[in-house]
C-alpha cells in the first residue's frame with residue numbers, strides 16, 4: 001500500500017497514534033532492516049513521547065547480516081531495546097513479547113511486590129507503509145486479521161489480539177509517514193518497494209539501485225546477471241546505463257532493432273532484487 005501523504009494526513013495519523021498510546025504500555029516501532037533510517041518517521045520521538053519502545057528491524061532476511069548487526073549495536077548504543085525479525089517466517093517474532101515485558105520489568109516487579117497479578121503487556125505496532133506491520137500482526141496473532149481500518153482517516157473499533165498469555169496487541173497498527181526532504185531517501189524506499197513505481201520512474205529507481213550495488217555489492221550483481229565489467233566509476237551515467245543494458249540483454253528485454261528495453265529490464269532487475277534473489281543487501285549503514 002502506498003499512501004500519498006499530505007499535511008492533513010500527517011496530523012491525523014499523529015493524532016490517531018497519540019490516541020492509541022493512551023491504551024498501551026509499549027510501542028513496537030517497526031523499521032526495514034535494509035534501511036532503518038529511511039524507513040523511520042522523522043518525528044517518531046515527538047510522537048511516541050516517553051512511551052517505552054521496542055525497535056524491531058524487520059525483513060532482516062532481505063538485509064545484509066553484517067550491516068544489520070551494526071544497526072543492532074547502533075540502536076543499543078542509542079539506549080533503545082532492539083530486535084531483528086522476519087515477519088513472514090516468524091523468525092525473531094517470539095522474542096517480541098519477552099523483550100516488551102523486559103522493558104516494563106520495574107513496573108511489573110512493583111505490581112508483584114504489592115501482590116497484584118500483572119496483566120498482559122499492551123502493545124501497538126507503528127511504522128511507515130510496507131515495513132511489514134500487517135504481516136507481523138498476523139504472525140503474532142497466529143491468524144489472518146482483516147485490517148479494514150488500516151488507512152489514515154478510517155476509524156473502527158479497537159480490538160485486542162491475544163499474543164500468548166503475556167501480551168495483547170491492538171489490531172490496527174499506527175501508520176507513519178517516511179521522510180520526504182531527501183530525494184535519496186525516496187529512492188532507497190523505492191528500491192526496496194516501499195514507494196511504488198507510479199511515483200518514481202522505474203528506470204530512475206533501477207539506475208539508483210545499480211549505482212549503489214556497483215559500489216557496495218558488485219559481486220552479487222555480477223553473479224546474478226552474469227556481468228562482465230565492473231563500472232569503474234559508478235558516478236558516470238554511461239557506465240551505469242551500460243550495466244542496465246547488459247542486465248536487459250541477459251534477461252531478453254530486447255525491442256526491434258536489437259535495442260534493450262530499459263524500462264522492462266529495470267522492472268525485472270528490481271523485482272529480483274526485492275525478492276532477495278541477489279542475496280541480502282542493505283541500503284544504508286550507521287557508520
Ligand code: G4P
Nearest residue numbers: 001058059060085086087088128129130131132133134135
Ligand atoms: P505494512 O502493513 O507495514 O504496510 O506491510 P505488509 O505487512 O503489508 O508487508 C509489505 C510486504 O512486505 C508484503 O509483501 C509482505 O509479505 C512483505 N514482508 C513483510 N515482512 C517481511 C519480512 O520480514 N521479510 C520479507 N521477505 N518480506 C516481508 P507483498 O504481499 O508481496 O506486498 P508488496 O511487496 O506487493 O507490497
